[in-house]
Amino acid sequence: MDIVIGRAVTWWTILRIALEERLVYRGDFALGTLMRFLPIVTQVFLWFAIFQTAQAARGEDSLNDVTLVGYRYQDFVAYYLLTMISRAFSSMPGLASGIALQVREGEIKKYLVQPVDLIGFLLLTRIAHKAVYYIVAAVPFALVFFLCRGYFVSGWPPLGTFVCFVLSLVMSFLLGFFLEAAIGLVSFWFLEVSSLLFVYMLLNFFLSGHMFPLDIVPAPWDTLIDILPLKYLAYFPAAVFLEKIEGPDLVWGLWVEAAWLAFFIVLARFMYWRGVKRYSGFGG
Amino acid sequence: MSEHPSYLGVFRTFLRNSLVREMTFRSNFIIQCISSVSWTLMNVGFYLLIFSVAPGIKDWDKYEFFVFLATTMFVNSIVQTFFMPNAQEFSELIRRGGLDFALLKPIDTQFLISLQRTEWSSMSNFLAGAILLGVSLYHLIGRETDPLQVTPLMVILYVFYILCGVAILYSLMISLSATSIWLGRNQTLYNFWFYITNFSRYPMEIYQGTYGTPLRLLFTFVVPVLVVVNVPARILAKPFSPETGIDWALAGFAVVATIGSLVASRWIFRRALLSYRSASS
Numbered sequence: 001m002d003i004v005i006g007r008a009v010t011w012w013t014i015l016r017i018a019l020e021e022r023l024v025y026r027g028d029f030a031l032g033t034l035m036r037f038l039p040i041v042t043q044v045f046l047w048f049a050i051f052q053t054a055q056a057a058r059g060e061d062s063l064n065d066v067t068l069v070g071y072r073y074q075d076f077v078a079y080y081l082l083t084m085i086s087r088a089f090s091s092m093p094g095l096a097s098g099i100a101l102q103v104r105e106g107e108i109k110k111y112l113v114q115p116v117d118l119i120g121f122l123l124l125t126r127i128a129h130k131a132v133y134y135i136v137a138a139v140p141f142a143l144v145f146f147l148c149r150g151y152f153v154s155g156w157p158p159l160g161t162f163v164c165f166v167l168s169l170v171m172s173f174l175l176g177f178f179l180e181a182a183i184g185l186v187s188f189w190f191l192e193v194s195s196l197l198f199v200y201m202l203l204n205f206f207l208s209g210h211m212f213p214l215d216i217v218p219a220p221w222d223t224l225i226d227i228l229p230l231k232y233l234a235y236f237p238a239a240v241f242l243e244k245i246e247g248p249d250l251v252w253g254l255w256v257e258a259a260w261l262a263f264f265i266v267l268a269r270f271m272y273w274r275g276v277k278r279y280s281g282f283g284g
Numbered sequence: 285m286s287e288h289p290s291y292l293g294v295f296r297t298f299l300r301n302s303l304v305r306e307m308t309f310r311s312n313f314i315i316q317c318i319s320s321v322s323w324t325l326m327n328v329g330f331y332l333l334i335f336s337v338a339p340g341i342k343d344w345d346k347y348e349f350f351v352f353l354a355t356t357m358f359v360n361s362i363v364q365t366f367f368m369p370n371a372q373e374f375s376e377l378i379r380r381g382g383l384d385f386a387l388l389k390p391i392d393t394q395f396l397i398s399l400q401r402t403e404w405s406s407m408s409n410f411l412a413g414a415i416l417l418g419v420s421l422y423h424l425i426g427r428e429t430d431p432l433q434v435t436p437l438m439v440i441l442y443v444f445y446i447l448c449g450v451a452i453l454y455s456l457m458i459s460l461s462a463t464s465i466w467l468g469r470n471q472t473l474y475n476f477w478f479y480i481t482n483f484s485r486y487p488m489e490i491y492q493g494t495y496g497t498p499l500r501l502l503f504t505f506v507v508p509v510l511v512v513v514n515v516p517a518r519i520l521a522k523p524f525s526p527e528t529g530i531d532w533a534l535a536g537f538a539v540v541a542t543i544g545s546l547v548a549s550r551w552i553f554r555r556a557l558l559s560y561r562s563a564s565s
Contacts, residue, residue, distance in 0.1 A: 038479040049490035050338045057339040068337045198319055206326050216333050
């Protein structure tokens with residue numbers, strides 16, 4: 001029993017320290033969050049122009065009758081706004097490069113001699129960072145979504161869908177974490193992972209649905225997107241909210257996401273275990 | 285010995301030194317080339333996807349828009365090659381007090397600060413842009429309805445307006461980085477730069493309506509980033525169409541905007557230098 005309490009106290013302390021550290025820069029943070037919506041402004045104009053052109057070409061009377069790959073204009077804007085939320089959960093700035101740095105500089109030794117587990121520690125710090133981020137970013141996010149509420153034509157999704165949306169978000173956070181942690185742990189073998197990380201970022205940017213709804217992707221490539229776990233990092237939660245994925249597809253999608261998550265948890269654990277065996281630290 | 289330093293000679297030395305430095309780590313250079321080209325390819329891929337489902341963006345059809353995109357690539361790659369590394373270096377110089385050494389040199393400080401380093405690897409995007417432009421022009425010249433005719437005057441004007449665009453972006457960049465003399469740090473300003481130039485990457489007529497029109501006017505007449513790509517791209521892609529083609533008033537304004545930006549940035553730079561107090565050692 002004492003062991004469990006001891007552990008809980010340790011984890012709680014880590015979480016609290018990380019929270020306090022994070023709240024130091026809250027003003028800059030809130031402003032930065034608001035700025036991050038600016039690129040969407042140009043996307044909104046771009047897609048409006050595209051839809052207008054399509055409307056003229058098809059001779060439709062109203063812009064609302066025009067759909068591209070099943071999305072109305074409003075859905076496109078709503079999609080971009082929603083991917084901001086999924087990205088807020090799934091993006092892990094500095095995680096993989098941080099792990100690589102710790103391995104390279106030998107800082108990782110402290111996890112080997114202290115009764116603190118590296119992945120657990122990083123996960124807690126990340127949860128704290130994200131929690132603070134959501135608290136501070138809630139105001140700008142709420143403001144933008146309130147101003148843009150007209151784009152959500154169907155309004156709030158039914159409760160069941162919303163629960164699935166939240167579930168997919170929580171899993172996308174964990175998936176993003178363990179996926180990037182696994183990339184960072186490659187540094188036990190390679191020391192430098194920046195080029196690997198670059199490839200990951202590039203694929204992520206394009207194939208996660210951050211830039212466009214993935215439904216737009218034509219035939220051979222959509223299979224690739226279905227095979228990769230990247231779509232769960234941005235596209236999937238947004239599409240769930242917009243009720244683009246429903247019924248059995250939704251359940252199946254959530255299971256696949258869970259399976260990917262389990263895979264990367266096991267992979268990260270396994271890599272850490274093998275890596276530590278391989279690791280040798282000198283001096284210090 | 286002449287009283288003035290040979291600016292061209294100094295610039296040539298800068299270019300050579302940067303090239304030597306980049307060639308010292310050759311594989312790094314190649315990786316950087318590949319990485320910047322891959323981002324560009326992603327961007328091209330994005331528009332290919334758009335044109336696979338939509339007929340066009342306003343009056344820009346697929347290849348006309350790709351001329352626009354290639355123009356963006358030219359302007360951005362030139363700015364990134366010659367000015368971006370220096371602007372980043374500049375705020376570091378201010379923060380650490382290294383600007384003292386630049387001020388002591390018997391050469392114009394703005395010249396020295398702006399051109400010291402050249403990032404040759406960014407030129408790879410220039411090449412990518414050239415390929416894209418070539419392919420697009422091939423399709424535009426060869427199309428059946430209303431084929432494009434490229435005249436020598438168009439080419440001269442195209443190059444001229446690309447250089448104007450580069451000058452406008454340079455002025456904006458050096459003004460932004462000069463403000464770090466007053467502000468100490470300017471991480472947010474770099475984001476600001478990114479977000480402002482983001483507006484310049486699309487045809488200006490997409491900014492319309494209640495919010496769009498003020499934005500278009502703001503980014504044309506106050507911060508003239510919209511003329512940077514729009515004017516040269518229009519000259520090459522749609523020179524003769526009376527309604528949507530190049531508006532000569534806008535082209536004339538672009539020249540005024542270029543001169544105005546250069547003068548304004550020079551003024552801001554000098555004002556900023558007067559406030560420089562060096563960093564304590």
